[in-house]
Amino acid sequence: MTKRLVVVTAGLGKPSSTRLLADRLATATGRRAEADIQVIELRELANDIAQNMVTGFPSPRLRDAVDAVTSADGLIAVTPVFTGSYSGLFKSFFDVIDKEALAGLPVLIAATGGTARHSLVLEHAMRPLFAYLRAVVVPTAVYAASEDWASDGAGALAGRVDRAASELAALLGARPDRPLGDSNGPEEPGRPADVDDMAVVPFAQQLAALAVEG
Amino acid sequence: MQFGIFTVGDVTTDPTTGRTPSERDRIKAMVAIALKAEEVGLDVFATGEHHNPPFVPSSPTTMLGYVAARTERLILSTSTTLITTNDPVKIAEDFAMLHQLADGRVDLMMGRGNTGPVYPWFGKDIREGIPLAVENYALLHKLWREESVDWAGRFRTPLQSFTSTPRPLDGVPPFVWHGSIRSPEIAEQAAYYGDGFFANNIFWPKDHFKRLIGLYRDRFAHYGHGTPEQAIVGLGGQVFMRKNSQDAVREFRPYFDNAPVYGHGPSLEEFTEQTPLTVGSPQEVIEKTLSFRESFGDYQRQLFLMDHAGLPLKTVLEQLDILGEQVVPVLREEFAMGRPAQVPDGPTHEALVARRDQDAKDAADIAADPQEVQA
Numbered sequence: 001m002t003k004r005l006v007v008v009t010a011g012l013g014k015p016s017s018t019r020l021l022a023d024r025l026a027t028a029t030g031r032r033a034e035a036d037i038q039v040i041e042l043r044e045l046a047n048d049i050a051q052n053m054v055t056g057f058p059s060p061r062l063r064d065a066v067d068a069v070t071s072a073d074g075l076i077a078v079t080p081v082f083t084g085s086y087s088g089l090f091k092s093f094f095d096v097i098d099k100e101a102l103a104g105l106p107v108l109i110a111a112t113g114g115t116a117r118h119s120l121v122l123e124h125a126m127r128p129l130f131a132y133l134r135a136v137v138v139p140t141a142v143y144a145a146s147e148d149w150a151s152d153g154a155g156a157l158a159g160r161v162d163r164a165a166s167e168l169a170a171l172l173g174a175r176p177d178r179p180l181g182d183s184n185g186p187e188e189p190g191r192p193a194d195v196d197d198m199a200v201v202p203f204a205q206q207l208a209a210l211a212v213e214g
Numbered sequence: 215m216q217f218g219i220f221t222v223g224d225v226t227t228d229p230t231t232g233r234t235p236s237e238r239d240r241i242k243a244m245v246a247i248a249l250k251a252e253e254v255g256l257d258v259f260a261t262g263e264h265h266n267p268p269f270v271p272s273s274p275t276t277m278l279g280y281v282a283a284r285t286e287r288l289i290l291s292t293s294t295t296l297i298t299t300n301d302p303v304k305i306a307e308d309f310a311m312l313h314q315l316a317d318g319r320v321d322l323m324m325g326r327g328n329t330g331p332v333y334p335w336f337g338k339d340i341r342e343g344i345p346l347a348v349e350n351y352a353l354l355h356k357l358w359r360e361e362s363v364d365w366a367g368r369f370r371t372p373l374q375s376f377t378s379t380p381r382p383l384d385g386v387p388p389f390v391w392h393g394s395i396r397s398p399e400i401a402e403q404a405a406y407y408g409d410g411f412f413a414n415n416i417f418w419p420k421d422h423f424k425r426l427i428g429l430y431r432d433r434f435a436h437y438g439h440g441t442p443e444q445a446i447v448g449l450g451g452q453v454f455m456r457k458n459s460q461d462a463v464r465e466f467r468p469y470f471d472n473a474p475v476y477g478h479g480p481s482l483e484e485f486t487e488q489t490p491l492t493v494g495s496p497q498e499v500i501e502k503t504l505s506f507r508e509s510f511g512d513y514q515r516q517l518f519l520m521d522h523a524g525l526p527l528k529t530v531l532e533q534l535d536i537l538g539e540q541v542v543p544v545l546r547e548e549f550a551m552g553r554p555a556q557v558p559d560g561p562t563h564e565a566l567v568a569r570r571d572q573d574a575k576d577a578a579d580i581a582a583d584p585q586e587v588q589a
Contacts, residue, residue: 054479057418059488198429200398203348203406203437210349210368 003073003172005035010042010079010090011112018112021144021161022078025110028165029076033172038072040065042089049089052096062096070101074108074172075135077126081113085125094129103134106171108164110142119143136174138167215549216560217542218258219251219534220293220450220517223271226524229472233526240270241277243527247520248281250531252288254538257560260291260323260517265299265332275308282316289562290316293412293517294325294393297354298346299336301370306357306378313383318563321389323412323448324351326400338369344399345369351392355407358387386570389561391448391515396422398429405433405445410561412448413510416519417475419488420509423449427510443557448515449506451490452522455536459494466493466523473523496540503541504548512553514560516545 007026011018019041026037042049048062058066069075079090109126113119122141130137140163148157221244227234235243248259259281261271271277278290290312295305305322313320326343327333333340349367356363357378366372382388391410394400395418404411411430415423431442439445454469456462463482470482470493485491492502503516518537521530559565 051480051484055417055485057422057488059480059484060419198398198425200402200429200433203402206344206348206399206402207352210345210352 001034001173003033003035004068004071005029005033005037005074005076005172006068006072007037007039007076008042008069008078008090008093009039010087010093012043012080012087012089016080017144017146017149018078018080020149021110021112021142022076024161025076025078025108025142025165025168028161029074029108029169029172032166032169035074035169035172038068040068042093045093046089049092049096053092058096066097066101070097070105072105073175074106074168075102076108076110076168077130078110078112079126081111081118081121084118085121086111086129091129094133097133099133102130104174104176105133105135106168106174107135107137108140108142108168109137110144110164112144114146116143116145116147119145136171138164138171140164140167215513215546215553216257216289216515217545218256218260218289218291218515218517219247219520219537220258220260220262220291221247221271221521222262222293222519223264223269224474224522225268225270226474228524228526229468231526237270239527243521243530244271244277245281245284246527247530247534248288248290249284250534251538252285254534254542256288256534256538256542258289258291258515258517260293262293263296263325263327265335266329275312278320279312279315282312282319285319287319289319289321291320291391292322293414294323294327296327296332297324297350298326298343299333299338300350302350302354303357303370303373303376303378306354307380309388310358310378310380310382313388313563314380318383318386318567320563321391321561323391323393323410324400325393326397342369344397347400348403351390351403351407355387355390358382383563384567386563386566388563389566391446394426396426398426401426401430402433405430405439406437408434408437408439410446410448410514412450412515412517414450416450416452416490420490424509431511441556443511443554446515446558446561447510447513448517449490449510449513450517450519451492451503451506452519453492453499453502453533453537454525455492455494455496455499455533455541457495459498462493462495469523469525476523496536499537499541500544500548503545507549512549512557514558 007022009019009022045062048059052058079086107130109122111122122143127137142160142164144157225240251259261274263274265272274292282290309322326347330340349369361377363376364374391412392400392404393412393414395414401411413423413427431445434445435442454462454466467482470476492499520533
């Protein structure tokens with residue numbers, strides 16, 4: 001069965017080396033597993049993300065992007081390294097997603113930077129972020145410095161891309177079933193209902209938990 | 215269907231003049247706005263409750279008592295009364311006193327309050343917000359319905375043979391709404407008691423509230439209070455009007471752009487597209503408000519936020535004139551059209567008393583002749 005692979009890239013340039021790395025990872029994964037690939041460029045959502053921070057609710061197109069990520073079978077998340085860590089835009093996107101919504105999601109993490117000196121951002125910032133969200137991060141994380149783009153096809157980057165893609169492809173069917181909640185809202189087949197945010201404990205049970213008499 | 219206004223009670227600098235009203239100015243302005251609401255034919259005035267600057271209304275029944283003495287018809291309400299941090303015994307007493315003084319023109323809306331630091335000032339913890347709302351309201355509900363209350367719970371000292379005085383007018387408690395922005399637990403609570411549910415939809419998109427109100431309506435029916443269509447729903451809305459739409463936008467934009475709750479985020483245009491905020495002509499306000507019925511079903515109470523974003527009192531009073539003269543009369547007519555007969559009107563004391571008496575009469579009839587009723 002075809003899986004849904006979503007790529008989130010926080011590159012800002014046009015063209016962007018972050019997007020380039022994201023595309024290589026997506027293509028390599030797509031070669032190993034049958035997957036529909038959707039790319040989300042956070043640059044295009046920068047205003048929507050900032051506004052969600054202020055208002056507390058997503059614009060329709062940000063909501064679509066968040067829904068795509070939370071309902072995916074696999075995620076490739078790629079950020080440029082800014083000031084020693086993932087970019088603020090990258091972090092902000094994941095800040096506006098419900099912290100339960102990525103549980104069990106297989107994730108391939110990758111980053112780009114000017115030099116290889118920052119490559120541990122993947123292990124010291126990206127991996128803990130997704131661990132907090134209880135996503136399943138594949139063992140191989142891919143870092144591409146400027147010098148890697150100059151290496152030939154047999155170089156280290158291509159090898160790491162292939163290894164990481166194999167690891168993600170193997171997990172694409174592994175995400176546990178998510179609850180299909182909310183019998184009140186419109187059902188959209190194939191999409192887990194909004195983290196069943198309308199699920200409710202029957203009132204008698206809420207009262208009983210407090211042991212209020214009468 | 216009832217129409218009214220609700221006020222947050224914020225002291226906000228007018229961004230066009232740099233002038234900040236004093237607390238006294240703001241309190242008097244809130245009263246002037248309430249009196250104006252009655253003058254222009256609105257049904258309800260509701261005040262917020264806050265315990266931190268820049269807000270003034272920490273003592274709603276004091277203000278509402280004063281307004282009650284100067285009005286004849288206006289229903290006095292809250293938006294909201296903090297059921298988490300107030301002692302439910304004091305809420306029962308304060309609002310029963312107001313209920314008596316105002317000849318029954320009182321209802322109230324329960325809310326939790328979302329400002330973490332306020333809770334410990336009253337000896338509470340925001341992490342217990344929902345359990346506090348559940349337990350405290352269970353006690354309040356009992357205090358207004360039982361003369362002698364024995365009670366024990368997690369959050370306050372027990373009561374034995376306690377009678378809350380005065381009793382509500384005519385022995386019929388004030389109608390209660392439960393206000394919520396995002397919590398399905400509160401929709402469930404409102405449904406359980408057959409109380410009203412006020413979806414404060416002013417800052418969020420309608421899809422969310424469609425689901426929240428849908429949940430409330432379903433659960434209202436589940437608990438045997440009537441059909442989903444008979445559930446008692448209130449909605450918010452916020453508007454700024456001028457005769458010409460462009461004038462409204464030009465005048466309101468600096469207020470929007472700088473207001474603590476609106477500003478520095480989405481543009482005015484984006485915000486009006488996604489939330490109930492309407493900045494335009496009276497006709498645009500009418501159209502937007504009528505669209506609420508399409509989204510949420512026939513409902514009972516529409517409250518508008520009018521004194522927002524630091525608008526000066528003079529402007530707010532002009533807005534209320536427009537609302538009362540040009541908008542609400544049309545809305546009353548339009549909402550009445552095609553409204554199913556079984557959908558209840560907005561709650562009033564008289565209606566609650568009549569229902570109580572009818573229920574008593576029905577019970578007596580059944581006791582007198584059970585066969586006939588079964589047939």
